Amino acid sequence: MANSRFEYVKDFEQPDGLLPNTWIVVRIDGRGFHKLSNHYQFIKPNDRRALDLMNAAAVEVMKELPDLCIAYGVSDEFSFVFHPSCQLFERRNAKIVTTIVSTFTAYYIHKWAEFFPSTPLKPPYLPSFDGRAVIYPSSAILRDYMSWRQVDCHINNLYNTTFWTMVQQGGMSNTDAEQELKGTVSSDKNEILFKRFGINYNNEEEIYKKGSVLYRQFELQEPKVAQSEEEGSAVPQAETSRSQQDKLKRLRRKAQVVVDHIDIIKDDFWLRRPWILS
Ligand code: ATP
Ligand code: ATP
Ligand code: MG
Ligand code: MG
Ligand code: MG
Ligand code: MG
Ligand code: MG
Structure with a gap:
């Protein structure tokens, strides 16, 4: 029953329910973080404080939304995965995405001072994030999605590590380093790092090479059947x-939410933790 003659405007709202029984991935990404990271002088290529802050905010999102089964983060982005059975907000797209984005942003800002105690946030350089939901019809495709993000992490990190080593340790200009790296493949970059700088890429920290995987840790002896x-x-x-x-x-x-830096492309991770996708 209409309360007023204005109520018809509600009918202009479009339904945006996400397809039932599919995996929902919400990927958020920092807006203009290239600039923001320069402004707050993030250490290049990997500022550990910034990654730890991203992870801390994501852990809080996982805690607030028990429907989430896993999340994966790298750089200024995070992917949050809802199980196909999820009925949160009747699976309405905008509700789900905006809740994730604003909850994450709220915690990111709230926790900023914990990780950057001597660099207070100041307008107009305030962190904000965009977000989108994508649905995937099978766990196999969901795993390919996760693999896609982790491969991206690896490719970008190898490039960035090589680029910044050439600049910071090799004294090259940004343009020269970029020029030399144009068209190189992974083995070329590994060789530059090793032959010129004595750096074995394999020994770089796992969090930089693999990104961060967040999931719930259950007691393993649980008799499910x-x-x-x-x-x-x-x-x-x-x-x-x-x-x-x-x-x-x-x-x-x-359950405790754990932060891991581990391969999620091979089967091993998933076989050892069958509850994540079940
Ligand atoms: P957009 O708004 O389109 O996302 P962007 O400037 O955020 O633009 P991205 O492609 O998202 O561009 O890249 C994020 C950038 O933020 C990286 O290229 C890097 O410069 C910076 N950055 C993010 N996290 C870190 C970190 N932990 N340490 C150092 N730099 C970081
Ligand atoms: P949902 O998550 O579904 O939006 P909700 O509890 O936020 O649930 P709303 O319909 O959005 O419900 O209503 C917001 C409620 O917040 C109001 O009913 C009122 O109780 C409270 N509220 C919001 N702003 C104020 C305010 N300025 N002063 C007092 N109460 C407020
Ligand atoms: Mg972006
Ligand atoms: Mg960004
Ligand atoms: Mg990004
Ligand atoms: Mg409300
Ligand atoms: Mg309201």
Whole structure:
């Protein structure tokens, strides 16, 4: 029933529900962080404080949204993954994306001083993030998405490490270093690092090479099968799945969110942690 003659304007809102039963990935990315990182003098190519701040903000997002099963971060971006069963905001796109973006941004700013105690934030250089949701129809494609981001991390980090070593240790100008790196492949960059600067890229820190993976750490001895049998017998189907979902939600809420720097392209990571995609 209409409360006023103005209420018809509500009908102009477009439905934006994301396809049911699909993985939802929300990727956020810092707006103009090239400039922002220069302004606050981030150490190049990798400022550890800035990465730790990104991770700290993302951990809080995971804690606030138990529907999230995994997140992956590199540079000024983070991807947050919702399980296909997620019903948050009735899967409305704008609601989901804006909640992730603003929650992340709020914590990023709130925690800034913890990681940059002597460099206070000052307008107009305030961090903001854009965000988008993409749906993926299978866990295989979701894993390819995650692999895509980690490969990107590797390619960019190898380039940036080589570029900044040539500039910082080799005394080259930015333009000269860029020129020399044009058209080089991975092995060329590894060779420049090793032959000219004695740097073995493999020994660089894992957080720089692999990015950051956030997930919930459960007690590993959990008897998953026994649990569903015990609950499944007497109760009707819908109720079973709901109570199981509630149980899962409680478990998720309680679980510790860990930050790992580890390969997520090979099967090993996923096989050892079957609960992440289950
Ligand atoms: P856009 O608004 O289009 O995203 P951008 O300037 O943020 O533009 P990106 O492609 O997102 O461009 O790149 C982010 C940039 O932020 C990097 O290229 C790098 O210069 C800087 N940056 C982000 N994180 C760090 C970090 N931890 N240490 C040093 N520099 C960083
Ligand atoms: P949702 O997450 O669905 O938006 P909500 O609790 O934010 O839930 P809204 O319909 O957005 O609900 O309503 C916002 C509520 O916040 C108001 O009903 C009111 O209780 C409170 N509120 C907002 N602004 C003020 C204010 N300036 N003074 C007092 N209360 C406020
Ligand atoms: Mg961008
Ligand atoms: Mg950016
Ligand atoms: Mg970026
Ligand atoms: Mg509200
Ligand atoms: Mg409101």
